[in-house]
Each structure stands twice: as structure tokens, then as C-alpha cells.
Amino acid sequence: MDENSRNVVEYYTNTYGEDGRLTRRPQARLEWTRTLELLRATLPAAPARVLDVGGGPGAYARALAADGHRVRLVDLVPSHVALAAAGSPPIDAAVGDARDLPEPTDLYDATLLLGPLYHLLHAPDRRQALREAARVTRPGGVVIAAAISRFAGAIDFASTARLTEVDVEMARALLVDGVNDPRSPFTPAYFHRAEELAAECESAGLTNVVIHGVEGPAWPAAEAAVHGPLAAPIFTAALELARLYSTEAALVGASAHLLAVARS
Numbered sequence: 568m569d570e571n572s573r574n575v576v577e578y579y580t581n582t583y584g585e586d587g588r589l590t591r592r593p594q595a596r597l598e599w600t601r602t603l604e605l606l607r608a609t610l611p612a613a614p615a616r617v618l619d620v621g622g623g624p625g626a627y628a629r630a631l632a633a634d635g636h637r638v639r640l641v642d643l644v645p646s647h648v649a650l651a652a653a654g655s656p657p658i659d660a661a662v663g664d665a666r667d668l669p670e671p672t673d674l675y676d677a678t679l680l681l682g683p684l685y686h687l688l689h690a691p692d693r694r695q696a697l698r699e700a701a702r703v704t705r706p707g708g709v710v711i712a713a714a715i716s717r718f719a720g721a722i723d724f725a726s727t728a729r730l731t732e733v734d735v736e737m738a739r740a741l742l743v744d745g746v747n748d749p750r751s752p753f754t755p756a757y758f759h760r761a762e763e764l765a766a767e768c769e770s771a772g773l774t775n776v777v778i779h780g781v782e783g784p785a786w787p788a789a790e791a792a793v794h795g796p797l798a799a800p801i802f803t804a805a806l807e808l809a810r811l812y813s814t815e816a817a818l819v820g821a822s823a824h825l826l827a828v829a830r831s
């Protein structure tokens with residue numbers, strides 16, 4: 568296992584509890600709601616064979632299994648795989664690396680890559696993960712890959728009154744190379760511009776690539792309002808804008824996450 572993968576395993580095993588993340592904050596609740604909507608709008612009719620690569624503790628896998636899909640999950644972190652396998656319903660899950668999937672060619676109708684791309688710091692590794700997703704997906708099947716927007720961290724800190732001078736300095740450096748500063752509390756990661764995510768998908772042989780902004784442009788307003796009396800209506804409005812502007816090129820980078828929907 569390379570040093571970056573060891574960092575990822577260490578981060579999710581000892582530093583950050585991924586289980587329950589998707590319900591914690593307005594941003595994450597928007598991410599969950601919109602991602603699930605986009606998956607349901609894109610996946611073939613159930614029962615489709617779905618591979619969830621980097622599926623973590625299995626939140627999306629469980630929702631899709633409940634929809635009637637046949638879901639298998641692969642993740643780098645053993646404790647995530649154990650949580651996915653132990654949940655209700657239990658998910659068929661295995662430890663594995665997105666760059667070298669322990670799966671047969673052309674088996675799946677759809678492959679999800681909702682996490683590994685931002686944990687892979689180098690473009691050749693990200694292309695390899697996308698190629699692997701394409702390989703295990705039948706021709707004409709769907710590949711859906713998430714990235715974190717280049718601008719998400721600074722927007723998050725600004726909207727939650729946490730933006731320091733150091734954060735601005737780190738955000739300025741991020742504009743140039745996309746890799747976060749070691750002083751950041753997140754594990755080393757890569758943050759995409761939308762056009763770059765599309766280009767990486769295409770360079771891996773994927774076609775019909777469409778980039779969605781997941782949380783929409785008003786997610787920072789939902790974060791800023793979370794403890795106030797307008798939290799609920801602002802969250803609802805942010806969700807509406809996320810739907811309205813989902814593929815609006817001028818706005819997708821304002822979302823915290825980008826979602827590439829493509830064909831194998």
C-alpha cells in the first residue's frame with residue numbers, strides 16, 4: 568500500500584468517523600439528497616447490478632439496495648467495509664483499491680466512485696480509478712464519479728465564520744495546484760475544477776460526460792443559517808436551487824461536490 572493510501576486508512580480509522588457524516592450538516596444533507604436524486608434519475612431500472620467503489624460505511628449502497636438494486640461495495644478502509652457488511656440490510660462488501668478493482672470486466676450496469684477521486688492526489692491515479700470503473704461496467708452502462716470542488720473549503724469556512732488569514736493563504740495556493748495544504752484538518756486530497764473532472768473522465772474513455780453541481784450555489788446560506796429561525800426555509804430554497812442549476816456550467820463549481828455522470 569502506498570503512503571497516500573496509508574494516510575487515507577489512518578484518517579478514516581483513527582481521526583474521522585465517516586458513519587453518519589451525511590446527516591450532520593446542511594451541506595451534507597444537501598449532498599445526500601441531491602446525490603441520491605441524481606443516482607435514481609440515472610441508474611437503470613431495478614434490479615441493476617451496481618458497484619459502489621469507495622462506498623464507505625454504505626449509506627448509498629443501502630439506499631440503492633432498498634430500491635431493489637443488487638449492490639456490491641469496495642472500499643480501501645477495512646472498518647468501513649465492516650460497517651457496510653454489518654448494517655441493515657447487510658451489503659456485500661470487500662476491501663479493495665479503486666485503481667485495481669477485485670471485480671470482473673463488464674459485470675456491472677452501473678459503477679459509483681463517490682470518494683476515491685479526491686483521495687487520489689495524482690492525475691494518473693485518478694485516471695486509473697476511472698478506467699477501472701469503466702472496465703467493470705458493461706458497455707453502455709453508467710459511471711458516476713464525485714469530486715470536491717476546488718473552492719469548497721474556503722466557501723465553507725467563510726459561511727461558518729471560520730475563515731482565517733491562513734485559510735485564505737491556503738485557498739490561494741489551492742487555486743494553483745489543487746492539492747490541500749498539510750496544515751488542513753482534512754487528509755491530503757485533490758480538489759477539482761469542473762472542466763478538469765470532465766477531461767479526466769474523457770481521458771479514461773468515458774463518454775457522454777455531464778457534470779452536476781451537487782449542493783447548488785446556496786449551500787453556504789444554509790450553513791450560515793443553520794442555528795437561526797430561517798434554517799428550514801433556507802435549506803428548502805437551497806435544495807430548489809441545487810435542482811434548478813444542477814448542470815449550469817457557470818455555477819457548478821460553487822457546489823461543494825461535483826458529480827460526473829458518464830457512459831462506459
Ligand SMILES: C[S@@+](CC[C@H](N)C(=O)[O-])C[C@H]1O[C@@H](n2cnc3c(N)ncnc32)[C@H](O)[C@@H]1O
Binds near residue numbers: 589644
Ligand atoms: C468521504 S468518503 C465517501 C463515502 C461514500 N461514498 C459517500 O459518498 O458518502 C470517501 C471514501 O473513499 C474511500 N477511498 C479513498 N480512497 C480509495 C481508494 N483508492 N480505493 C477505494 N476506496 C477509497 C475511503 O475509504 C472512504 O470510504
